[in-house]
Amino acid sequence: MKRACLLGWLMLALVAPHASSADAVAERGRYLATAADCAACHTQPGGGEAYAGNYAIESPLGTIWSSNITPSKNYGIGNYDEREFARALREGVRKDGAHLYPAMPYTSYAKLSDEDIHALYVYFMTEVTPVDRASTETHLPFPFNLRFSMAAWNVLFLDGKRFSANASHDEAWNRGAYLAEALEHCSACHTPRGWLMQELSRQAYAGAPLGSWYAPNITSDPVSGLGGWSDAELGQYLKTGRVPGKAQAAGGMAEAITHSLSQLSDADIAALVRYVRSIPPIKDATVQRPAFAWPGSPMPESAIRGTANEAVSGPSLYSGLCASCHGARGEGSRDGYYPSLTHNSTVGASRPDNLVAVVLFGVDRTVAGKHVLMPHFAEGSYVQTLDDAQVAAVLSYVRQTFGPGDSMNAGDVARIRQGGSPPVLLGLVRYGALVVLGIFVLLFGWWFGCRRRKLGARV
Structure with a gap:
């Protein structure tokens, strides 16, 4: 009896630290998923099941439906191993090899550390409830429906480098940079995009149209950006979505504050403020007053x-x-x-x-x-x-x-x-399609004319 009790206590002593460690990793993954704002896009508003997808993202190129990222083996990511999970997050490539559209901010998640990728994987696989339901398929118009074209886009615009600390700044600033550039993917909304829908890094955080909304300039410029805000005001806005005498959050920013920013620790909010306030100023000459x-x-x-x-x-x-x-x-x-x-x-x-x-x-x-x-x-x-x-x-x-x-x-x-001004890319594609159609019509006319002449010669 004593031996059995002793053996039981020994097994408990060996297992308990491991279980506690696994729980801690999963809990860290939960926090990271919140910081990455996964729920905002992968949970249907109005009571949808967590991470089951089916959220309509109205992009300039058409509606993109978010996928089910619960551990469902039939409809979600339940069959992903950690390497495949990391590839989807960092490279925008699904388990089946299909490419994701950059509405999924994998260009920012590419900076995530291996440790954080592991914690996210543990959380989604062990703590998220699987939902066995398919999400709506995304069907963009030609040629945007050719997902393989994203491979070329990634070659041109995906920087796969992990985040590395800047030795000239302290730990708090670097934490804020990691949050803004990787987890919170702030540049995905606040940075203007080029004609191929890539972020224009030279104008980082200078403000950009976002469908019907506009993500404002958040650089440190005192007139065009956030230079006229105090640290306390910016921190209050990120945490609550409102600062009397300054602003109130709506649209996508309200979603980000609801699902993510309001749930960050005070230390992380302070780090974000520290970093955002240091972003080099970019002035819009047309703006004369904050x-x-x-x-x-x-x-x-x-x-x-x-x-x-x-x-x-x-x-x-x-x-x-x-x-x-x-x-x-x-x-x-x-x-x-x-x-x-x-x-x-x-x-x-x-x-x-x-x-x-x-x-x-x-x-x-x-x-x-x-x-x-x-x-x-x-x-x-x-x-x-x-x-x-x-x-x-x-x-x-x-x-x-x-x-x-x-x-x-x-x-x-x-x-x-109607969703804002269409992007240049859409106009170019439409123009290109008209050119191709015109060439086809001319070739068909030439072929038909030749055929009629041959028939006439035979008669």
């Missing part, structure tokens, strides 16, 4: 009411649809839930894209159990559906009253409603 620096000169409510043509009058639309939350003078609510429109980066930005997108698509973010919601005014709105002319009218009033003073037209709104 987006948050417009004080506003609101009209009195008595001057707004009774305006002629109220259906398309900016002041009247503002009074009827916006003032109840944001205040007649744009002051916002006392508790800050509804933000002020003065000193507001969305209102004062040089580009109106995000302001239009907020009206069309609303705001929806949840941080620390606090849900922030602004209704949308597009088709199906439970408040009121606004057409392009009405959106342009009310936002012209907002920009003229609380922002830089410019006007908008229905065409601006229509462009953003």
Whole structure:
């Protein structure tokens, strides 16, 4: 009996440290998956099962559906070994050899360390619940449906180097650089892209269109970028999605804060702030004042009411649809839930894209159990559906009253409603297709003419 007890204690002593170590690795993987914002793209909004995919990513080239990355052996990554898992993350190549589109930010994940890849693999294989359900297949138009073409794109634009610490900076700065450049993949949204959809490294973090939204300049320039923000303000924004007198997160940034940034440790947030604040400034010569620096000169409510043509009058639309939350003078609510429109980066930005997108698509973010919601005014709105002319009218009033003073037209709104301006690549492909079609028509005409002449000669 004593021997059996002794043997049991010995086995427990040998197994327990191993189990504890495995649990620690899996828990680290959970944190890394959060930092990498995997859930934002691989979990369907509105109660979808974690990491089961089927999230529609509206890219300029068409809709890309995220894949199931649960350990399901039939529909997910359950049959991947660690090498195959690493290849998918770093090179954008699936187990079956098919290439992923760079909507999956593997160009950033290529910098991940071997240790972090291992922790992520352990987490997904041991802690994530398998979901046996296929995700919607992605079918982009020709020639973007030719996935093998991504092999050539990778040769040109994929830098497979792992992240290496910069000896001229301390540990906190390097941690922030690793978070921004690898896990959080900030450049994937905030860096302009070339005509082949590659990131333009010389303009890193200078701001870029993102479909209907615009990811702003986050370099340290004091006018065009974040140079006018304090460390505390930037940290608060990353953690909560709002800084009164500066900005409120919406669109993709709201998703990133909800699923990822708000759940990072204070030390990691501080490291991110440290790194982002050190990004070399890139100035946009067209920007004369920081987006948050417009004080506003609101009209009195008595001057707004009774305006002629109220259906398309900016002041009247503002009074009827916006003032109840944001205040007649744009002051916002006392508790800050509804933000002020003065000193507001969305209102004062040089580009109106995000302001239009907020009206069309609303705001929806949840941080620390606090849900922030602004209704949308597009088709199906439970408040009121606004057409392009009405959106342009009310936002012209907002920009003229609380922002830089410019006007908008229905065409601006229509462009953003439809997903933003198409990329150069799409235009080149369409033009190339027309050229090929024209050549085909000419060759067919030449062949048909020759055939008719031969038939005529025989007769």
